[in-house]
Amino acid sequence: MMALNRYRLKALSAKNNAQAKRVEKLLNKIDYLIGGILLGNNFVNILAASIATLLSLKLFGEGSVIVASLVLTLVILVFAENTPKTFAAKNPEKIALPASWILEILIKIFKPLIYLISIISKFILKLLGLKNVSKDILNSEELRMAVKDSKSQMSKNYQSMLLNIIDLEKVKVEDIMIPHHELVSADANDDEELFEQFKRIQHNRLLLFEGSENNIIGTIHMRDILNIYAKEEINLSKIKECIREPYFIPEGTSLSQQLEHFKKQKRRLGIVVDEYGEVKGMVVLDDILEEIVGQFTSSQGETIEEIQIQSDGSYLVDPRVSIREINTELNVKLPFDSAKTLNGLILEQLQSFPQHNLSLKIDSLIIEIIQVSKQGIKLVKITKIN
Structure with missing residues (x-):
């Protein structure tokens, strides 16, 4: 029994x-x-x-x-x-x-x-001081072990997806967001800038701001712009009619909560802001789904643009890349509890601004700083220790 x-x-x-x-x-x-x-x-x-x-x-x-x-x-x-x-x-x-x-x-x-x-x-x-205890309820770690123990009953892909779903509670929106400096945006009151962005944008949505990039007033879908072009009614007033109200996400929100919020709000993207209302980045629904099913926008074996593999097996890396992306691409386990980017992790380890040609060891990686600027580290070389 x-x-x-x-x-x-x-x-x-x-x-x-x-x-x-x-x-x-x-x-x-x-x-x-x-x-x-x-x-x-x-x-x-x-x-x-x-x-x-x-x-x-x-x-x-x-x-x-x-x-x-x-x-x-x-x-x-x-x-x-x-x-x-x-x-x-x-x-x-x-x-x-x-x-x-x-x-x-x-x-x-x-x-x-x-x-x-x-x-x-x-x-x-x-x-003796012993009281009735509640029925056994699996916590996340026990549930994770149950999924791992059932590997003979399910495919590796299904097992991986279930484990990723369990981990959604631990991952925060800032861990997967597109950082502020990488966002594509335009001033809603600048005709020339707007039209220039419409010509070269590679995304289906464009962020719009007024005055400052921290003052996001909404997003505009490229499908709406195409409709305006088709009707030959392209002008600033028509464009402003297509602006959709922005949706803001507090920093620290877990992915499981945000997935539920996206569902309730019928949204696909949100702007991550800190406690002072400053824009930190943007999270899109596709990024959360990729946390569950894995990357489905790149072919197998293809590395992301910020991480380029070299002939000797090392990697040239843009230090602004998130630690989670490095962990996924290089199959390592760098900590990301405090620092979220490689740049932040290096500064955290050194406790000072580094010079070029400096090397340090973090976990199973040798990280060599190749290029620096007044603003920060520009390029690093990563070598995995076998």
Whole structure:
């Protein structure tokens, strides 16, 4: 009964399996179940000991009682305890499901006695400071282990997606956002800049601001611009009519929460802002989905633009790239609890602004600083240590 897989039991019960439902009912009153099993078990063991003592006295005299006790102990341990219980523990469904109706009948017959045993046990446990505990609920780490243990039951891709879904609660929007300096935007009041962006933009949405890039007033979809062009009504007033109200996301929001928010708000992108309202970056729905299913916009083996593999096996990396992207591309485990970019991680490790040709070791990587500027590190070379 105790070795049964509770989730397998729930699945059988959901399919209206009568035996599974009976076992579930018994396990819901675990004190009654244990009381009923131990009542029968101890009664039989004590009765067997009494019979063995009487037989040994009658047949062999008083000196045989100890020998009879030793023989009976061995018999009970082998044939009534170790062997059957080991077999049952390894075949829980095979034993527990058909045996449940016998246990149910015995518990009903001896219910008054079992009830009394249960009350006394609860009273003693209460005196010892032990209270009823809630039913077992899997936390995220236990659920992760359950998924890993079930690898023989599912494909590697499905297992990976399930693990990624579990991890969505740990990953924050700033971990996957497009940083502010990489955002493509234009001043909504500057005709020339707007039209220039329409000509060269490679995305289907454009961010619009007024005065400052931190003052985002909305987004405009390129499909709407194409419709205006088709009607030959292209002008600033028509463009402003197509501006869609911006959607802001507080820094620190988990991906699981944001995925739910996108669904409720019917949105596909949001602007990440800090507690002061300053724009930190942008998160799009596709990026969250890629956290679950993996990258689906690049062919297998293709590295992202900021990470370029060299002939000697090393990598030239733009230090503004996120640590999560480096971990994914290079299959490493750099920490990203505080610093989110490689640049931030290097500065965190050195505690000072570095010079070029400086090298440092972080985890299993040798990081060599190739180029620096007044603003920061421009290019690094990464070599993996085997």
